[in-house]
Amino acid sequence: MSLPIADAFSQTDSLEDPLELMDEIDQLKKEKDATILAHYYVDGEIQDIADFTGDSLKLARDATQVTTSTIVFAGVHFMGESAKIMNPEKRVLIPDLLAGCSLAESCPADELAAFQEQLRAQGRQFDTVAYINTSAAVKSLCDWIVTSGNAREIIDRVPSDREILFVPDQHLGRYLMEVTGRRMILWPGSCMVHEVFSIQDLIRAKRKNPDSIVIAHPECPQNILEISDFIGGTERMRQYVMSIAEPKTILVATESAMIHAFQKAAPQHAFVPVPGIMTSTGETCACNRCPHMARNTLQKVRDCLRNEGPQIEWQDYFAKARDVLNRSLLK
Ligand code: SF4
Incomplete structure (x- = not known):
C-alpha cells in the first residue's frame, strides 16, 4: 500500500474540544459494545481513553482477551489485521485506513515469495522469521513471527541446522544476529522513524547531559x-525506566510519543527525545514521530465508532497467518 503521508502531521482535532470528544467516545463505546486498543506510539490523549495500551506483542495478546463484539485499534494497518486474525468473529475498526508502516511496506508479499522460491531452488533449508511489523499476507508466508520482546526466545526454537531468513528489518536482524549468535539472511528493510536518528546528534546530547542514560x-x-x-x-524500555529509582535524564531513541507512556510509568525522570533537542533554536523537531501513527486522532476514533467503519475485512490468507501468530505469540 503506497501512502500519502506528507500531510499526516497537519491532521488535528483543532475544531473540536478534546474533552467533549473523549466524552463522546466513552458514550459510543457503550452503545457500540466496543473496546479501544492503542499503541504506545499514538498521541497521549488517545492512550488515555484506551482500555488497553501497549506494544505490538502486548496488544496482540490483549486482543484475545477482549469480550466486546467490536475492537477499535488505534495504531497502524498491520496491527488491525493482527487483531482481526486473532478475533475473526469480532468487528475490528481502525480510525484511518491509510495508517500504514514504512517497515511493513518495505517487504511486499510477492517479492518475499519470489525470494523464498529462489532460495529453495538453490536447495537452501531455511525458516522465515518475520518481525511482527509485516502485512498479514507476509505473515502467511512465514514460519515464525517475532516482536522485539520475544525475538531471542523464538529464534532459539529454529533448529540449528536450518538457515534463518529474517524480514523485514535489517537493523533488528543485525542486532539479533549479535545477541543470538545465529547467522541470518537479512531482508533490506527499515523503519523511517528509527532510521533518522543521527549519531552526531546523540553524541552531542550525551555531552550536554553527561549523567544521562541512552535507551534505544x-x-x-x-x-x-x-x-x-x-x-x-x-x-x-518501559519496564527498564520504571526500575531506576533515582531521577535521571533519559535520552530516548525511539518514536517520541512513547514518552507519554514513560512519563506515566516513571515520572521521576526527565525524558528527552534524541533528535528533538538538537535543533539550533532549541525547539523540538517532529522527525522522530511516526507519520502513520500520527494519522490516529481523537476525532477519527470517534468517527470510526460512529460510522462503524473503516473496518478490517477477513481475507483468505488470514487463516495461515493466524496459525503462525498463534504458534509464535501465544505459547
Ligand atoms: S514507527 Fe516505524 S515501524 Fe513503527 S509503525 Fe511507524 S513506520 Fe512502522
Missing part, C-alpha cells in the same frame, strides 16, 4: 545501538 529501540541503526546504555522493545 533495536530498530535503530547499529551505530546508535553501540552507544546506548539499554536496548529493548517498547515494553522492555
Whole structure:
C-alpha cells in the first residue's frame, strides 16, 4: 500500500474540544459494545481513553482477551489485521485506513515469495522469521513471527541446522544476529522513524547531559545501538525506566510519543527525545514521530465508532497467518 503521508502531521482535532470528544467516545463505546486498543506510539490523549495500551506483542495478546463484539485499534494497518486474525468473529475498526508502516511496506508479499522460491531452488533449508511489523499476507508466508520482546526466545526454537531468513528489518536482524549468535539472511528493510536518528546528534546530547542514560529501540541503526546504555522493545524500555529509582535524564531513541507512556510509568525522570533537542533554536523537531501513527486522532476514533467503519475485512490468507501468530505469540 503506497501512502500519502506528507500531510499526516497537519491532521488535528483543532475544531473540536478534546474533552467533549473523549466524552463522546466513552458514550459510543457503550452503545457500540466496543473496546479501544492503542499503541504506545499514538498521541497521549488517545492512550488515555484506551482500555488497553501497549506494544505490538502486548496488544496482540490483549486482543484475545477482549469480550466486546467490536475492537477499535488505534495504531497502524498491520496491527488491525493482527487483531482481526486473532478475533475473526469480532468487528475490528481502525480510525484511518491509510495508517500504514514504512517497515511493513518495505517487504511486499510477492517479492518475499519470489525470494523464498529462489532460495529453495538453490536447495537452501531455511525458516522465515518475520518481525511482527509485516502485512498479514507476509505473515502467511512465514514460519515464525517475532516482536522485539520475544525475538531471542523464538529464534532459539529454529533448529540449528536450518538457515534463518529474517524480514523485514535489517537493523533488528543485525542486532539479533549479535545477541543470538545465529547467522541470518537479512531482508533490506527499515523503519523511517528509527532510521533518522543521527549519531552526531546523540553524541552531542550525551555531552550536554553527561549523567544521562541512552535507551534505544533495536530498530535503530547499529551505530546508535553501540552507544546506548539499554536496548529493548517498547515494553522492555518501559519496564527498564520504571526500575531506576533515582531521577535521571533519559535520552530516548525511539518514536517520541512513547514518552507519554514513560512519563506515566516513571515520572521521576526527565525524558528527552534524541533528535528533538538538537535543533539550533532549541525547539523540538517532529522527525522522530511516526507519520502513520500520527494519522490516529481523537476525532477519527470517534468517527470510526460512529460510522462503524473503516473496518478490517477477513481475507483468505488470514487463516495461515493466524496459525503462525498463534504458534509464535501465544505459547
Ligand atoms: S514507527 Fe516505524 S515501524 Fe513503527 S509503525 Fe511507524 S513506520 Fe512502522
